[in-house]
Amino acid sequence: MKKIFFITGNKGKVQETTRKLLPLGYTVMQKDLGYPEVQADTLEEVAVWGASHVQQRFDGCFIIEDAGLFIDALQGFPGVYSKYVFLTIGLEGILRLLEKVENRKAVFKSVYAYCEPGKKPLIVPGECEGTISTKKQGNHGFGYDPIFLPVGAEKTFGEMTVEEKNLYSHRGKALEKLTVMLREKD
Numbered sequence: 001m002k003k004i005f006f007i008t009g010n011k012g013k014v015q016e017t018t019r020k021l022l023p024l025g026y027t028v029m030q031k032d033l034g035y036p037e038v039q040a041d042t043l044e045e046v047a048v049w050g051a052s053h054v055q056q057r058f059d060g061c062f063i064i065e066d067a068g069l070f071i072d073a074l075q076g077f078p079g080v081y082s083k084y085v086f087l088t089i090g091l092e093g094i095l096r097l098l099e100k101v102e103n104r105k106a107v108f109k110s111v112y113a114y115c116e117p118g119k120k121p122l123i124v125p126g127e128c129e130g131t132i133s134t135k136k137q138g139n140h141g142f143g144y145d146p147i148f149l150p151v152g153a154e155k156t157f158g159e160m161t162v163e164e165k166n167l168y169s170h171r172g173k174a175l176e177k178l179t180v181m182l183r184e185k186d
């Protein structure tokens with residue numbers, strides 16, 4: 001088994017990542033080192049900046065990931081501010097903002113940075129299109145999962161198991177690409 005550290009405070013992300021990387025022979029170890037999230041317009045910038053910050057303090061092979069929910073009718077809000085918005089107005093606040101709004105399209109985006117000591121990080125994005133439900137459904141997962149219905153599914157991420165969510169999700173898509181890259185590298 002190869003070890004890879006996931007620098008994150010989010011256990012849900014660790015679970016989803018573990019399910020994808022374990023079959024490849026990687027044990028994912030959570031390390032909640034914390035790193036400042038730079039105020040930027042894109043998830044990529046946040047991930048690149050975070051990765052270089054962690055690389056200065058940690059000398060192993062690691063990943064970090066930045067993710068967010070981009071809602072069409074709100075011009076991409078909350079996007080890079082997803083964490084703050086979740087912790088402040090929460091799911092109820094988002095549902096209120098979308099009250100009587102017909103266009104409920106949204107996209108979840110994820111960007112992983114895979115880092116080896118002394119090397120430039122590999123940046124791996126993934127996306128999942130869907131819609132915002134009219135009420136909360138399910139209590140699995142984390143964050144916005146109970147209000148996000150991915151295209152092609154009849155239930156929200158909040159009603160899915162980790163395996164099911166990985167089949168549709170932004171993180172699952174990014175991890176598919178990451179696993180191909182890791183296979184080619186090994």
Ligand code: ITT
Pocket residue numbers: 007008009010013065066067068069082083086141142143144145157169171
């Ligand atoms: P890190 O320590 O890895 O940064 P975090 O929870 O702060 O963990 P992000 O900054 O990447 O994660 O994500 C911003 C927010 O977007 C996160 O707090 C969730 O509320 C939401 N989010 C991200 N991915 C999600 C997912 O798969 N399902 C539901 N909500 C998600």
